[in-house]
Amino acid sequence: MGDGTTKRNEAFHPGRQPLKHHPDFWHAPHRIRGPISFLNPTRAHFQPQRGSARPAEPSSSSGGLEKRRSKYREADHGISYKWTSRNNRKGRHALAVNPSIPLAELPYLAPPFTASVRETFRGIQRMFTVFPVWDVSYDVATIFTVGSVIWVINACFVYLPLVQPDTEFKNEILYGGGITAFIGATIFEIGSFFLMAEAVNENRTGCFSWALEQALSHDAENGVDGIHLRPSELHCTHHHINKYNLVGKQCNKFGHVSTKPEYAASSSPSPRSGSRNWIWFPSKEEIRTHYIHDLGFLASFSQLVGATIFWVSGLSALPGIYNHMSRPVTIIFYWTPQVLGGLGFVISGALFTLETQSHWYKPAFKTLGWWIGMWNFIGGVGFTLCPAFGYDERSWAQYQASLSTFWGSWAFLMGSVIQWYESLDKYPVEVDRGDQSDEGSGDGKR
Structure with missing residues (x-):
């Protein structure tokens, strides 16, 4: 070294x-x-x-x-x-x-x-004209974008009936919210898996x-x-x-x-x-000597662990499961996985943000990767606050739980769209x- x-x-x-x-x-x-x-x-x-x-x-x-x-x-x-x-x-x-x-x-x-206006508009144009599906970084960005859109839709199903009760239709929260929660959690899990694969297949020598x-x-x-x-x-x-x-x-x-x-x-x-050929899992020696000290790997691993735990709550949100769970079971299999999974998202976003900085205490405001990590960090905070409020059955707490999912979903969407732009700016x-x-x-x- x-x-x-x-x-x-x-x-x-x-x-x-x-x-x-x-x-x-x-x-x-x-x-x-x-x-x-x-x-x-x-x-x-x-x-x-x-x-x-x-x-x-x-x-x-x-x-x-x-x-x-x-x-x-x-x-x-x-x-x-x-x-x-x-x-x-x-x-x-x-x-x-x-x-x-x-x-x-x-x-x-x-x-x-x-950074010029002209080149920025060219980058935005690429998002609608270039589709390199063979590029894992592009796939990660678009998968998270789709997943974030699903979560925004989910938040609308769950939050809008509390704000505008006259817009609610029968079983909107149970079916609309439950099904989109499962789909969104599954897409996040898939995206996190490819994010991890991207981290262990970085170009060793550049x-x-x-x-x-x-x-x-x-x-x-x-x-x-x-x-x-x-x-x-x-x-x-x-x-x-x-x-x-x-x-x-x-x-x-x-x-x-x-x-x-x-x-x-x-x-x-x-x-x-x-x-070397593409690998799905690094060796123990590589983990010990390199990846355990790599910020990108640690951030991706935190994201994968968080998404995997969070998926349990997505599964338990499905109609036929959620509406048949007792209060203690709901706390264990619905709210608690959201807390742990949300913390994984928070840690991941913080590490991705830190990776782009020259010093741990100096934000890199002019770097795309910094904003991607920051928006994901904010989204993780929202997804963590949701179950924190959700443990309380009182109406004000349930309102805040739904609101946290709403703005957290939009934060994830912002980060994902910027990551989509970044993936095409080679x-x-x-x-x-x-x-x-x-x-x-x-x-x-x-």
Whole structure:
């Protein structure tokens, strides 16, 4: 993991070093970090070598963090590859561009920032025109979106009769609420299972998945050599691009980056290393050495455990079961699983939010993943408060229980829709302000 003084969140395990099979890139050691010292790093920055060997890395004993920072500031090219654990799970490849560096000094031109209004509308358009059902991250997002819609409908069946009694029809709460609760809980369980599968099939060594191409003559006047960075699925080693099946590894046999000759270590592609078939369950050794320290895995596991327990209450809500249970049985099999399951959702949302932060105490307001985790956290709070009020049979408590499900369902829907948008944004281009973007409130994105 590093020398004896290196914290776990400041260095990668040798077997999981991102881009280790890309000799054209070197990483900035001071920009490897995670929010919790005893957990794995969640972010890192990599820069391409530019005509010379990578800068020497001073030892921690001789210079410390400031010497390493000065070395890498001198070598800053303005464009870097930003690896994050969340992006790695989702098959996303983020570029970070420093806007303070003049355009003429950039080694090549990057696409427009994805935070722009134009690119945002393009992302929304993709949600209605692109349907990559072979992409597990897309499936997770859409499954949770459908499940959240079902829960919103459920909340309407249960809550509206309390607000507008004249709109209630016969057995609306029993049949409308009970059946939609079972369907919603089942969909959440399926989504949580695929979320867990996504977490244990992350790309171990990452990939660059950008290629250089010559720009048109009128574009060349605006940048150095008219060389543009373009997304390239040909160089992607994530399983997300495999269009032939949902649970197989991608079909590209090579995991190299196409670069200009002065950036390339060799002119021929190197075989993909660290590749493996899709797995459903990691080994005990992998859990012990890696996943137990991985925020994304812990969040996904909490979600799966919570959804599994919560499903019991969905089953017990069905007509023919719920209306035949005594009060003690209702408390045990209907309300209590909601409490435990809701707590699982709360923990999961909190961990997903924490994963996107540079420090545990600094929110990442400019990161999509942060808002996804936060809305899921709020939804989990709503689903936990529902049974907390539901234990009390008085009318005011039952009203608050139904209301909590109502706003909790909408919170889950907000998070799911943002996750849907994120799953289609595979090549984000972010603003990078060097150390400030790591130490500030967000990662400079959105």
